[in-house]
Amino acid sequence: MTRTLLDRKPGESSEAKPPTQWLDRMRDKHITMAHGSGGKAMRELIERLFVEAFDNPLLAAMEDQAVVPLEGLRQQGTKLAFTTDSYVVNPLFFPGGSIGELAVHGTINDLAVSGATPLFLSCGMILEEGLSIDTLGQVVSRMREAAALAGVSIVTGDTKVVERGAADKLFVNTAGIGIIQRDVAISARRACPGDVVITNGNIGDHGVAILLARNELALESTVESDTQPLHDLVRLMLEVCPDIHCLRDATRGGVATVLNEFAAASQVAIHLVEAAIPVRESVRGACEILGLDPLYLANEGKLVAIVPREQADSIVDAMRTHPAGRDSAIIGEVKETPNGAVLMATAFGGLRVVDTLVGDQLPRIC
Amino acid sequence: MTRTLLDRKPGESSEAKPPTQWLDRMRDKHITMAHGSGGKAMRELIERLFVEAFDNPLLAAMEDQAVVPLEGLRQQGTKLAFTTDSYVVNPLFFPGGSIGELAVHGTINDLAVSGATPLFLSCGMILEEGLSIDTLGQVVSRMREAAALAGVSIVTGDTKVVERGAADKLFVNTAGIGIIQRDVAISARRACPGDVVITNGNIGDHGVAILLARNELALESTVESDTQPLHDLVRLMLEVCPDIHCLRDATRGGVATVLNEFAAASQVAIHLVEAAIPVRESVRGACEILGLDPLYLANEGKLVAIVPREQADSIVDAMRTHPAGRDSAIIGEVKETPNGAVLMATAFGGLRVVDTLVGDQLPRIC
Numbered sequence: 097m098t099r100t101l102l103d104r105k106p107g108e109s110s111e112a113k114p115p116t117q118w119l120d121r122m123r124d125k126h127i128t129m130a131h132g133s134g135g136k137a138m139r140e141l142i143e144r145l146f147v148e149a150f151d152n153p154l155l156a157a158m159e160d161q162a163v164v165p166l167e168g169l170r171q172q173g174t175k176l177a178f179t180t181d182s183y184v185v186n187p188l189f190f191p192g193g194s195i196g197e198l199a200v201h202g203t204i205n206d207l208a209v210s211g212a213t214p215l216f217l218s219c220g221m222i223l224e225e226g227l228s229i230d231t232l233g234q235v236v237s238r239m240r241e242a243a244a245l246a247g248v249s250i251v252t253g254d255t256k257v258v259e260r261g262a263a264d265k266l267f268v269n270t271a272g273i274g275i276i277q278r279d280v281a282i283s284a285r286r287a288c289p290g291d292v293v294i295t296n297g298n299i300g301d302h303g304v305a306i307l308l309a310r311n312e313l314a315l316e317s318t319v320e321s322d323t324q325p326l327h328d329l330v331r332l333m334l335e336v337c338p339d340i341h342c343l344r345d346a347t348r349g350g351v352a353t354v355l356n357e358f359a360a361a362s363q364v365a366i367h368l369v370e371a372a373i374p375v376r377e378s379v380r381g382a383c384e385i386l387g388l389d390p391l392y393l394a395n396e397g398k399l400v401a402i403v404p405r406e407q408a409d410s411i412v413d414a415m416r417t418h419p420a421g422r423d424s425a426i427i428g429e430v431k432e433t434p435n436g437a438v439l440m441a442t443a444f445g446g447l448r449v450v451d452t453l454v455g456d457q458l459p460r461i462c
Numbered sequence: 463m464t465r466t467l468l469d470r471k472p473g474e475s476s477e478a479k480p481p482t483q484w485l486d487r488m489r490d491k492h493i494t495m496a497h498g499s500g501g502k503a504m505r506e507l508i509e510r511l512f513v514e515a516f517d518n519p520l521l522a523a524m525e526d527q528a529v530v531p532l533e534g535l536r537q538q539g540t541k542l543a544f545t546t547d548s549y550v551v552n553p554l555f556f557p558g559g560s561i562g563e564l565a566v567h568g569t570i571n572d573l574a575v576s577g578a579t580p581l582f583l584s585c586g587m588i589l590e591e592g593l594s595i596d597t598l599g600q601v602v603s604r605m606r607e608a609a610a611l612a613g614v615s616i617v618t619g620d621t622k623v624v625e626r627g628a629a630d631k632l633f634v635n636t637a638g639i640g641i642i643q644r645d646v647a648i649s650a651r652r653a654c655p656g657d658v659v660i661t662n663g664n665i666g667d668h669g670v671a672i673l674l675a676r677n678e679l680a681l682e683s684t685v686e687s688d689t690q691p692l693h694d695l696v697r698l699m700l701e702v703c704p705d706i707h708c709l710r711d712a713t714r715g716g717v718a719t720v721l722n723e724f725a726a727a728s729q730v731a732i733h734l735v736e737a738a739i740p741v742r743e744s745v746r747g748a749c750e751i752l753g754l755d756p757l758y759l760a761n762e763g764k765l766v767a768i769v770p771r772e773q774a775d776s777i778v779d780a781m782r783t784h785p786a787g788r789d790s791a792i793i794g795e796v797k798e799t800p801n802g803a804v805l806m807a808t809a810f811g812g813l814r815v816v817d818t819l820v821g822d823q824l825p826r827i828c
Binding site: 119122124125126127128129130131132133138141142145146149150151152154155160161162164166167168169171172174176178179180181182183184186215216218219220221222223224225226227228229230232233236237239240243249250251252253254255256257258259261262263264267269271273275459460 | 485488490491492493494495496497498499504507508511512515516517518520521526527528530532533534535537538540542544545546547548549550552581582584585586587588589590591592593594595596598599602603605606609615616617618619620621622623624625627628629630633635637639641825826
């Protein structure tokens with residue numbers, strides 16, 4: 097029988113501090129914006145706090161979704177993928193999308209990059225007292241449309257309201273489940289020397305779209321967020337190349353962060369070619385003015401794949417036939433050294449290290 | 463091929479308002495605390511906004527979890543239950559528990575009342591800049607302990623950070639999945655005249671514990687939250703009585719709200735006997751001083767079941783052998799009239815209507 101809290105012995109207070117040795121290894125004493133950035137501080141928080149505390153191999157895999165064992169499915173040769181994301185983007189609406197599309201696409205994409213077909217989403221809303229019902233309705237409407245277009249159903253939900261000032265307008269959490277029907281072995285640990293690095297199009301659009309929407313730039317140009325679901329593109333990619341080695345969507349922390357995770361987990365070097373990386377002119381311009389690097393900007397509809405060299409061209413050709421992959425390109429390759437690092441051959445003929453983001457480039461980007 | 467947002471036609475702006483006829487039926491123009499109370503305003507928001515917009519039969523069932531069809535499982539005779547809840551309780555720590563236990567037990571319980579064995583949870587954290595790592599560590603530690611005691615694994619997660627003042631310390635979302643292995647038919651629509659109403663113990667503890675922890679009462683007594691996982695108790699109940707008709711945990715809005723939902727969905731009357739409802743003396747005292755009604759106070763480890771009369775005694779006997787059901791009791795019965803209503807025979811010999819909560823009794827209770 098499960099031990100419940102009612103079994104607590106007399107004098108065994110619920111306020112006694114439980115053992116938290118893992119806490120001692122956290123260098124920071126307070127949460128900073130960097131802990132949400134997608135970079136090193138966030139990784140430390142996740143590794144040293146959550147993964148240590150919740151201590152199980154599925155979480156410790158540190159993928160963007162858990163592939164969970166269910167007896168009945170195993171017998172069918174399928175697996176269940178499960179993921180969650182909270183969305184706190186500011187502003188709620190921006191060119192190309194809103195928190196509603198992000199909440200649907202982001203969770204779909206975390207499922208898709210495991211090779212899963214997304215099926216069902218949950219929707220947990222935290223609402224600030226005083227939020228206009230019209231604003232909430234527009235967000236919900238965007239979620240409805242995004243879910244319908246992607247073929248997923250929002251089947252369960254929860255609504256909480258907090259006092260004015262205790263939250264900023266509205267936050268959304270979506271969790272998602274999907275079925276992996278193919279025999280895939282996608283993992284951050286599978287990059288091999290000789291493999292090729294692919295992305296499905298222009299990077300950095302979402303990050304710049306949010307900056308422009310916040311009026312933090314006095315620029316005339318409009319850049320739209322790239323928010324889009326990627327599961328159908330991934331389906332196509334897996335048809336052409338069932339043996340995709342690594343696959344992840346490049347959200348917070350951008351392409352640079354995903355590639356650093358691949359390089360570290362696989363113990364390989366990733367060599368990028370700057371001239372091959374697709375970046376919209378307007379995004380490049382904004383980055384130059386602001387000293388931002390498109391490699392670190394968030395995307396909401398871009399993935400990075402590492403695939404066997406012999407299939408790279410056919411997979412890119414196939415991706416280019418898909419609306420979500422028109423500007424797909426080979427952007428680099430995997431080598432043996434320098435182990436664990438990401439390097440880039442710059443347009444000026446040099447070679448630079450593309451490190452993991454340490455601080456916080458842009459808060460509340462998703 | 464899925465239509466993606468990239469297919470948008472030129473001139474088809476992403477800022478055009480999508481159709482939201484359902485919005486016109488919302489009477490309120492702004493979110494109030496009542497929309498999070500568990501009562502009528504929240505139900506209207508859910509029915510007229512979320513259920514209309516997300517439009518699918520699983521969500522429209524308005525249960526606390528969705529039972530989703532998965533081909534491989536159906537062939538095994540099992541089903542998957544999926545649920546989510548966000549937690550915004552204030553304060554984070556209180557006698558008997560914390561937001562950490564609530565986040566684990568609450569989601570376990572939403573699965574349990576469908577007859578599911580909870581297996582996997584997700585954890586989405588929204589953190590306020592400046593939160594102490596020690597506080598976060600204590601919450602995570604409580605989640606770890608609660609999950610371990612209940613036999614569930616937290617397998618996937620997400621962390622967002624917002625600026626100081628954009629959230630109140632920390633909010634947690636957990637989603638959960640579980641497997642329904644038995645042939646159960648639990649539904650809010652299955653209460654029949656002649657059935658008996660059961661609860662597993664003292665009601666109102668959690669609500670009063672939070673009030674005391676907020677120092678809103680100048681009372682000496684300490685009441686501990688009843689936060690506890692209920693899946694093992696439900697397992698036992700289903701062993702004794704596989705044909706439980708209705709089953710729900712009585713959280714926000716309390717026992718009164720759950721029973722009103724059963725009465726409305728089943729088109730029956732529920733008659734309670736006040737003297738039979740277990741309420742702790744300290745809770746009764748606090749309620750008398752403050753004019754609160756224990757029937758409307760939140761619980762975090764109490765369920766309400768409606769079962770066939772012939773099995774009521776044996777199910778209660780079995781429940782009393784379980785640590786989470788020691789004070790189980792029959793508290794009322796189902797009759798035909800007045801259709802859709804909940805009535806209570808008071809200790810003074812009268813009969814009163816136990817209506818749904820309209821306003822907001824206690825904000826941020828979970």
